[in-house]
Amino acid sequence: MKKRITSALLASAVILSVAGCGGNTTPASTTAAPAATDAAATEAAATEAAATEAAAADTEAAAPAAADEGDTFNIYAWNEEFKGFFEKYMPGYDASAQTLDGVKVVWTINPSDDGVYQDKLDQALQANASASAADKVDMFLAEADYILKYTDSDYTMDIANLGVNQVDTEYQYTVSAASDSNGKIKGVSFQCCPSALIYRRSIAKDVLGTDDPAEVQAQLDSWDKYEAVAKTAKDKGYYIQSSFADNYRVFSNNADSAWVTGGQLTIPAVVDQWTEQMKSFYDNGYILDTLPGVWDDGKTAEMFATGKTMCFFGPAWYFNFCMGNAQDPDKGCYGDWAICEGPMAHFWGGTWMLAATGTDNGSLVAKVMKAFTEDETVCENLIKNEGQFTNNKTVNEKFANDPDFGNAFLGNQNDTAVFCGMTDNIKFQNNTIYDQLCNEGYQDYIKQYISGAVDKDTALQNFYGYINEKYPAVQTP
């Protein structure tokens, strides 16, 4: 009897919660438009900003947005990084009420692994036209690996229609990455992501006899030199890099061909070169024999002071956001790091903000985009407090030329100056909509060849099988 009562209770709880959700959304969808205008009219704090925004949008474009601003600003993202910056620095954001100019800001965050973020985002975008005002995606974030899929579709809108135009201070590659095949710009990036070789100063001193970035760079500026140093490092009891996948991007960014051309999958020559390099690194014991992935605990444990790894690869966001272990007050090694360009110029990731077609918060989207690219106060805060390398040349160069500026984590090295010198070499080329899973899948499946578990052909066949399952439109060899 007890069981029946509990199950009845559970069942009713489920029904109630479902009904509760329905109750929330249905009235919202019917009343959203008037509620929004009410909110804008009544909330004193919001009126000024809303009015100016509305006026701006009215004059600049025929967008339906600003006039009837929705009461929920939905942002899709794959991690908390941008959310953190937004909540700290976005002008007009009220942290206690979680509102921007009186409009509620709602974040939907799904992990990027195995394409989960894209899958969830795609569903939401496809439903955007019919979604209720409270559920409409207004803005979403995208990474270099798959931005093309969204820019080259009708699910994103020309931001000129929202009153956002390209400004000279943005880096050209971030603009071309956000443009569709007709040259229409669909979004902006708040970061510029040249990627550096990040090394432990103390280990570099032991292995190379110096920790000066210029001298270290001179000893690591080609793959031949890198391989030679790997051997020296091993002889001294260190690892040149911890994960086999750490320098994957350095190769793949410099590919001469795309992953998929004319519907046919081909493995870029540089990716194969990387595979063979890592096979020999593994066989020679230059990297961790547990073969952790880029994000695995086995690798990040190497960032502690006890770690034996000399080099990591990554842009500003990597050492600020993803090297928490190195920044650990007890076990970390804060200040024992420095950066240089490394064997080849490359970039990694980047966070573009794209405007979703059907947004009912167009003016807010525009406001956020402008704030994170044009607002110098915001950009300065990103550099000073967050160690970011922003997408604003003027601000970046100001810090690069400031002799007193330095990043304490990097032993007061001026990382902004280093990155400024690297931006010209970034190539955003040979991209396809399939890149994320090609890159992830290739690393995962080829790992079994590197470890010797299977031969190369089997590893490749497993990878092709994976691509066939994920992308039916792509032909594999």
Add this chain to the structure above:
Amino acid sequence: MSSTTNAPVKHKSISYAGWGYFFIAPFVIVYVLCSLIPLLSTFYNSLFENYMDGLKQVGPNFIGLDNFVTLFTPRADGRLEILNYTGNTMIMWIMGAVPQIVFALLLAVIFTSERMKIKGQGFFKTVIYMPNLIMASAFAMLFFQIFSSVGPINQIIMSGGGSAYLFFDNEWSARSIIAFINFLMWFGNTTILLMAGIMGIDQSLFEAASIDGANSTQVFFKITIPLLMPIIIYVVITALIGGLQMFDVPQIITAGRGAPNNTTKTLVMALNSYIGTSKNYGMAGAVSFILFVVTGILSFIVFRSTEPKKEGKKK
């Protein structure tokens, strides 16, 4: 007019079939709506090319049995992945289900034994059922952490002077861990079912056996097992169906990759792979239909091999 004269005759053979249909109607309606129609529509879907290429919809175009042909085409190195996935599923199921049923049977016999009269049965029953209440995904995460290259097991190995063993990079250690999780999750459930079955057996049979001098092994094989057969068949078939649908544990432990070398990839993981990114309803439908056929065949075999051979004896 003649019908009125025949009316009394009809009354003689009054049929209650109408009521029978009325009472089974709820089941039939639910079955048709929730099982039969989805089953047929899955097969129907498998005849179409229907997927997303990025954000563009391809199809649906009718392509006959092409999806099945694709599934049964070996890849360049001669391996037929659909067979591989089916094999993986079966192997991991057997590795988990055999110990699960043996162990559960043993516990059920011990707990119901009149001679032992174990105290605190309620406590033990709760404890052995407990793992079933934990989400499979949580279990998988836990074991992934325990056996990871930097996890506690490897720390013990390394503190003893060994080098880290990569449990998830070896076919058999990975499969064993997955099978063990499934075993751990389900043996409690099976124990409870079998206990109920044993308690349903007439106690006087056990008494009669012991008066006749049967030892406990004889009682177990000559009385408990034969009379428990219907419950055992039920347990095996439900475990089989559950096992063929194995998904959450290997999916999470191998991050959907079925590493190493696709040896832990199950049929439902393949299905998930098709349906996830590209919404490939055609291929996913084909995999589901194969899963249905495999389940049907295996259930039939279990039924046939365990049912008492009455007719054979008569002949």
